[in-house]
Amino acid sequence: MIEIFNKFYADLEVDLSKCGNNNARIAVLDKRFMELAKHVFNGHFDVNGEYEIRPLDIEFYFHQEDGFVKEPQMYHKGALPYFPMFTLCPNRSGVDVTFENKKQKTRASFLIRGYEYKDVGGKPEEIEEYVNTESSSLKVDTEGNIIEHFRPQYLWEDLFGNASIDKSLTIKWVDGPHNYDESDIIPSERLNVKALEGENRRMWRFTNDTYLREKFGLNK
Numbered sequence: 431m432i433e434i435f436n437k438f439y440a441d442l443e444v445d446l447s448k449c450g451n452n453n454a455r456i457a458v459l460d461k462r463f464m465e466l467a468k469h470v471f472n473g474h475f476d477v478n479g480e481y482e483i484r485p486l487d488i489e490f491y492f493h494q495e496d497g498f499v500k501e502p503q504m505y506h507k508g509a510l511p512y513f514p515m516f517t518l519c520p521n522r523s524g525v526d527v528t529f530e531n532k533k534q535k536t537r538a539s540f541l542i543r544g545y546e547y548k549d550v551g552g553k554p555e556e557i558e559e560y561v562n563t564e565s566s567s568l569k570v571d572t573e574g575n576i577i578e579h580f581r582p583q584y585l586w587e588d589l590f591g592n593a594s595i596d597k598s599l600t601i602k603w604v605d606g607p608h609n610y611d612e613s614d615i616i617p618s619e620r621l622n623v624k625a626l627e628g629e630n631r632r633m634w635r636f637t638n639d640t641y642l643r644e645k646f647g648l649n650k
Contacts, residue, residue, distance in 0.1 A: 431603050432515050434469050435529040438462060443534060446497075453630045455499050460617070460633050463490045467615055467636035470540065473605040478592050480551050482604075486561065486642060487544030487580055489620045490634040491526070495535040503623055506530075507537045518589070518601065524582030525589060543621070544580030544637070546645070547588050561645065562588070568646045576616070576642060614640035 442462055449455045467488060474484040493501035495508075505521050506513065512532040513519065519526040519539065526539040549558040562585070568578045593599035617633040625631060643650060 431469065431473070431605070434466065435515055438466060438529070439531050439534060439536075452498055452628070456630050456632055459490075459492060459499070463634055464612060464615065464617060464636065466490070466540070468610045468612075469605075471610050471615065471636075471638045471641065472608045473603055475589065476602045476604050477589065478597075478600050480549070480592060481558075482546075482548045482550055483542075483585070483589055484546040484548070485542045485544075485638075486546055487542075487637045488540045488635070489543055489623075490540045490636075491538065492634075493537040495537070497536070500626070501537070502626075504537060504539075506539070512537075516603070520586055520590070522583075525585045541582060542585055543582045543635070544578070545585060545588075561642070568642060568648060570648065574648075574650065576637065576639060576648075578642075579621075608641075610638070610640065614638065 442458070445458045445462075446455055449458060470485050470488060474482045476482055491501050491504050492499055493504045493507050501507070505526075506519060506528065512530045513528040515529055517528045519528050524541055524543065526541050528537075528539040530537050530539075544562060546561045547559065551557075562581050563578050564581065565578075568576055571577050589601065590599065616637045616639045618635045618637070619625075619631050619633060620635045623632075639650075642648070
């Protein structure tokens with residue numbers, strides 16, 4: 431996964447240098463984040479070989495310390511040191527996966543807003559598995575679009591709750607066999623993030639629509 435984010439920055443530096451205004455930069459980032467979302471939804475976190483966390487709904491954040499694209503509500507920026515690539519950062523919103531770039535003086539991350547928890551140990555009939563929604567079934571609007579709200583703060587416990595003083599906590603990223611395309615993923619505006627004056631909407635929230643519909647037996 432780190433290679434994917436390194437390629438993201440290599441391509442992005444070239445593309446952003448051609449943009450004359452922020453709306454053009456936002457349009458580039460819309461496309462680049464969609465490509466990253468495809469890779470994120472392809473895999474999962476393996477926690478101590480005992481359970482898996484699969485991201486299903488994520489929000490991207492992007493802030494240039496010396497550039498034009500700013501993220502007023504971003505937590506990790508300014509005089510703070512840069513995180514190593516793919517660092518997990520718990521915060522009051524939930525858990526961010528960071529991919530900052532010191533050379534380009536850029537802060538970037540995605541918040542895991544919705545996810546699936548799956549216990550991979552024990553007998554099949556005893557395996558615990560759930561999607562962290564507010565209810566046991568997804569909500570849809572009159573047009574059939576998923577409008578479910580997830581509980582990102584639950585990830586504090588689900589991702590780190592297996593730690594103890596008697597054993598280490600090992601969290602590994604595992605790529606999967608899925609090949610999602612843009613028809614599988616729904617982009618939308620991030621929740622509780624104010625739009626910046628003079629800018630187009632930042633469609634930086636991505637939901638794995640196909641996976642959720644198959645999980646809950648919903649038709650498109």
